[in-house]
Amino acid sequence: MSKNKLNYLDDLEAEAIYILREVAGQFEKPALLFSGGKDSITLVRLAEKAFRPGKFPFPLVHIDTGHNFPETISYRDEMVDRIGEKLIVGYVQDDIDAGRVIEQKGKNASRNSLQTVTLLNTIEKHKFDACIGGARRDEEKARAKERIFSVRDEFGQWDPKRQRPELWNLYNGKIHKGENVRVFPISNWTELDVWNYIRRENIALPSIYFAHQRDVITRNxxxxxxxxxxxxxxxxxxxxxxxxxxTVGDMTCTAAVESDAFEIDDIINEISESKISERGARMDDKVSEAAMEDRKKGGYF
Amino acid sequence: MDILKFLTAGSVDDGKSTLIGRLLYDSESILQDQLEALQASNRKNDDGTIDLAILTDGLKAEREQGITIDVAYKYFQTEKRKFIIADTPGHIQYTRNMVTGASNADLAIILIDARKGVIEQTIRHSYLVSLLALQHVVVAVNKMDMVDYSEEVFNNIVKDYQAMAAKLNLNEVSYIPVSALKGDNIVHESVNMIWYQGKSLLDHLETVPVAIDDSTDHARMPIQWIIRPQTEELHDYRGYAGRVASGSFKVNDAITVLPSGFSSTISKIEFFDQEPAEASAGMSVTVHLADEIDISRGDTLVNAKYLPTVSQLIEADLCWMDTKPMDASLTYLIQHNSKTTRCKISDVLHKVNINTLDKVSAESFNLNDIGRVVIKTADPLAFDLYQENKANGGAILIDSRTNLTVGALMFRANAD
Structure with missing residues (x-):
C-alpha cells in the first residue's frame, strides 16, 4: 500500500517543524534569530506549530542596527505581545558606544556589517549553543551548500571545507564548548514557497512588504x-x-522596488513573473561575486 | 503538487553541471540578475555561448578549480512539480558527498558520456544508488551530438547498463539520449534523434510517480520532544511530538513504545489547531496516549502488531566519511532517528571495491571506503532493515573526540 507524497507546502512545513523539534531536543540553550522579515516571521509560525500549547523552548533574539524600518520594530513588539514569548534585543548602538566597532562614514555607510559583532556578542553573553535562522538555500550561491545544522567556531566562523555530511534527516548537533550551531529549518524553501505559505496561513507582515507611497532617493x-x-x-x-x-534588512542596504502590489496575491504574481531575484535587491551582496561567502565565513547570519 | 528530490551523478567531464544548467535555463528557472551575472562572467564555451555550468558552482574554491567539491542544492519548479537537485561531485575522492546527496533523493540521474559508454565511474555511481536504495534511476546518455546522434551507440550503452543494473538490483531504470550542451531531450524533445520515442528528461522528471510507504506495518514515529505546558488549565497535558518516519497511525491504534515495550492506544492526534484522525509518513504531529507511560526523546512509537527489530548487535553497510580512519578500539556515538547511544565496531566483514564491486577482506576503513561491519550498541535500537524501510534503517556515526559525522550506516541484518 502506498500513496503520493504530501503536498509540497505540507511537506516543507513538516520538515521545518521536525528540525525545530530537533533543536529543542539536542541543545541546552537555543535561540531563534528574529529579524522582523518574512522568513523569520514564518519561523515563528512554524515554532507555534511545533511546540503549542507549550511555550517555545527558546527566546527570540533580534539584532537591532538602529537603522531598522520603524514598521519592522512596531511589528516585532506587537507580535511578541501576541505570542507571549521572550524577546532579547542586541543593540549595534551599544557596541558603537563601547568602541567595539567603528561606524562607517560617508554616503554608502551601513551598519549591516557591524551587526555581526553584536550578534556574536549576544550569542556569547547568553551562551546560546544553537541559533535558528531563516536563511534559505535558494537565496544565494554560497548558501546552496550550507547545511541545515551548520557548525560555527568560537569566532562565529563558517568553514565551507569542514562541513559535516548531512545524511537522511539525521542532524548532528554535537559541538565543543564555545562552538554553536546555526540551524536553518526553511533551507529547502524558495522565496515563492514562503509567500505561498504566508498566504495559506494568513500570516500578518510588516506593512513595508506591500506597495505604499514613500520618499525615495536613487543610490547606485x-x-x-x-x-x-x-x-x-x-x-x-x-x-x-x-x-x-x-526584504526588511537595514534601511541603508535594503533597496525598494517600484510596485503596485498592495495585496499578497499581487506580490505572488509579481514574484512569479519577476526577473530580479530577492537578494538582487540587497546591495550588500553586490560588492563582489564571492561577497556572501566571505561574510558567512566571518559569522554573518 | 509534490516535491521530487533528485541527485545528479557524473563528473564535470560528463557535462553534469552543463546538464543542470541547461535544465534550469531551458525551463526558464534563471532570474534576470543571475543571468546578467552569468553573462558578465568571463567563462564562455568555445563557440562563445554562455557556460551554463557556472550556475551550479557555489564556492570560490570550486570556481577556481572548476570542480564541484560539495553537495550543492538547487531549486526549481514547473507547473507540474517542484524539484530539489542535489548536485554532487563524481570523482571517487568525493564518494561521501554522493552518498550524502543520495540519502535524501528519490531519483538519481546517472550521466554517461556517449563516447565512453559504461565505465568504472558508472559502476561506482550505480552501486551507490543501489546501496542507498533510491526509488528511480535515469540513465542520461550525454554528448549524443559528439556521436552523430547515433541510435546504435545509444542502444549498445543501454544493453551494457542493463546487464550491470541486474546485478545491482536496480529496478526502475529509464534511458534517455541527450545533449546538455545543445539542449537535445533535456527540456525540449530533440529534432536530431527522431528515432527516440521516449520523454525528454524534464518531462520524465515531471511525471515519474514518487510513492511513500504508507502501510501500517511500517508505522514508526521517533519521539523528538515532549510537550508539557504545565499551566493551570493544561495541568495534565502530555503530548508526544515527532514526525512520522514511515507508515501510518490512526486514532485508537494499539501502539508499542520501543525499546521499553510498554503498550497503549492512541487517544488523540494533534496538529496545531487541528485533530487529524490519521498521521501518515512525513507528517509532524503530536500524539496523545490513553495511558500514562514513561516515554522520552529517543523512544519510538510503533504499531503494536508490527514490531521492528530491537537489538544491540547489528550487521550494516558502512560508508566511512572522515579523513581519520575508522578505529575499532574506539567507542563512537551512533545516531538513529532521535536516539543517540554509544557503539563499537565489533567486526569488519569485508570491504567493497566500488569500481569492480569485488568484496575484499579488510580490517579498517579509510575515507570513502564502503563495506560490511557488525556494530554493538550500548542501548538497544529499534530498527528496520534499510532495504525494507529506509526511514528506520539508516544511522550516522559520530566521533566523540571531534564531534564530526564520520560514517553512514545502512542496517542489513540483526546480528544477535
Missing amino acids: GQLMAAAKALNMDSEDVIERRNVRFR
Missing part, C-alpha cells in the same frame, strides 16, 4: 528609502514613488 541605481541613516546630501533627489521592499 537602486531606490532607497529617504532616511536620515542614509547620510543624504544636496545631490540626493527625493522623489515620491509607489514602492515596496522585498
Whole structure:
C-alpha cells in the first residue's frame, strides 16, 4: 500500500517543524534569530506549530542596527505581545558606544556589517549553543551548500571545507564548548514557497512588504528609502514613488522596488513573473561575486 | 503538487553541471540578475555561448578549480512539480558527498558520456544508488551530438547498463539520449534523434510517480520532544511530538513504545489547531496516549502488531566519511532517528571495491571506503532493515573526540 507524497507546502512545513523539534531536543540553550522579515516571521509560525500549547523552548533574539524600518520594530513588539514569548534585543548602538566597532562614514555607510559583532556578542553573553535562522538555500550561491545544522567556531566562523555530511534527516548537533550551531529549518524553501505559505496561513507582515507611497532617493541605481541613516546630501533627489521592499534588512542596504502590489496575491504574481531575484535587491551582496561567502565565513547570519 | 528530490551523478567531464544548467535555463528557472551575472562572467564555451555550468558552482574554491567539491542544492519548479537537485561531485575522492546527496533523493540521474559508454565511474555511481536504495534511476546518455546522434551507440550503452543494473538490483531504470550542451531531450524533445520515442528528461522528471510507504506495518514515529505546558488549565497535558518516519497511525491504534515495550492506544492526534484522525509518513504531529507511560526523546512509537527489530548487535553497510580512519578500539556515538547511544565496531566483514564491486577482506576503513561491519550498541535500537524501510534503517556515526559525522550506516541484518 502506498500513496503520493504530501503536498509540497505540507511537506516543507513538516520538515521545518521536525528540525525545530530537533533543536529543542539536542541543545541546552537555543535561540531563534528574529529579524522582523518574512522568513523569520514564518519561523515563528512554524515554532507555534511545533511546540503549542507549550511555550517555545527558546527566546527570540533580534539584532537591532538602529537603522531598522520603524514598521519592522512596531511589528516585532506587537507580535511578541501576541505570542507571549521572550524577546532579547542586541543593540549595534551599544557596541558603537563601547568602541567595539567603528561606524562607517560617508554616503554608502551601513551598519549591516557591524551587526555581526553584536550578534556574536549576544550569542556569547547568553551562551546560546544553537541559533535558528531563516536563511534559505535558494537565496544565494554560497548558501546552496550550507547545511541545515551548520557548525560555527568560537569566532562565529563558517568553514565551507569542514562541513559535516548531512545524511537522511539525521542532524548532528554535537559541538565543543564555545562552538554553536546555526540551524536553518526553511533551507529547502524558495522565496515563492514562503509567500505561498504566508498566504495559506494568513500570516500578518510588516506593512513595508506591500506597495505604499514613500520618499525615495536613487543610490547606485537602486531606490532607497529617504532616511536620515542614509547620510543624504544636496545631490540626493527625493522623489515620491509607489514602492515596496522585498526584504526588511537595514534601511541603508535594503533597496525598494517600484510596485503596485498592495495585496499578497499581487506580490505572488509579481514574484512569479519577476526577473530580479530577492537578494538582487540587497546591495550588500553586490560588492563582489564571492561577497556572501566571505561574510558567512566571518559569522554573518 | 509534490516535491521530487533528485541527485545528479557524473563528473564535470560528463557535462553534469552543463546538464543542470541547461535544465534550469531551458525551463526558464534563471532570474534576470543571475543571468546578467552569468553573462558578465568571463567563462564562455568555445563557440562563445554562455557556460551554463557556472550556475551550479557555489564556492570560490570550486570556481577556481572548476570542480564541484560539495553537495550543492538547487531549486526549481514547473507547473507540474517542484524539484530539489542535489548536485554532487563524481570523482571517487568525493564518494561521501554522493552518498550524502543520495540519502535524501528519490531519483538519481546517472550521466554517461556517449563516447565512453559504461565505465568504472558508472559502476561506482550505480552501486551507490543501489546501496542507498533510491526509488528511480535515469540513465542520461550525454554528448549524443559528439556521436552523430547515433541510435546504435545509444542502444549498445543501454544493453551494457542493463546487464550491470541486474546485478545491482536496480529496478526502475529509464534511458534517455541527450545533449546538455545543445539542449537535445533535456527540456525540449530533440529534432536530431527522431528515432527516440521516449520523454525528454524534464518531462520524465515531471511525471515519474514518487510513492511513500504508507502501510501500517511500517508505522514508526521517533519521539523528538515532549510537550508539557504545565499551566493551570493544561495541568495534565502530555503530548508526544515527532514526525512520522514511515507508515501510518490512526486514532485508537494499539501502539508499542520501543525499546521499553510498554503498550497503549492512541487517544488523540494533534496538529496545531487541528485533530487529524490519521498521521501518515512525513507528517509532524503530536500524539496523545490513553495511558500514562514513561516515554522520552529517543523512544519510538510503533504499531503494536508490527514490531521492528530491537537489538544491540547489528550487521550494516558502512560508508566511512572522515579523513581519520575508522578505529575499532574506539567507542563512537551512533545516531538513529532521535536516539543517540554509544557503539563499537565489533567486526569488519569485508570491504567493497566500488569500481569492480569485488568484496575484499579488510580490517579498517579509510575515507570513502564502503563495506560490511557488525556494530554493538550500548542501548538497544529499534530498527528496520534499510532495504525494507529506509526511514528506520539508516544511522550516522559520530566521533566523540571531534564531534564530526564520520560514517553512514545502512542496517542489513540483526546480528544477535
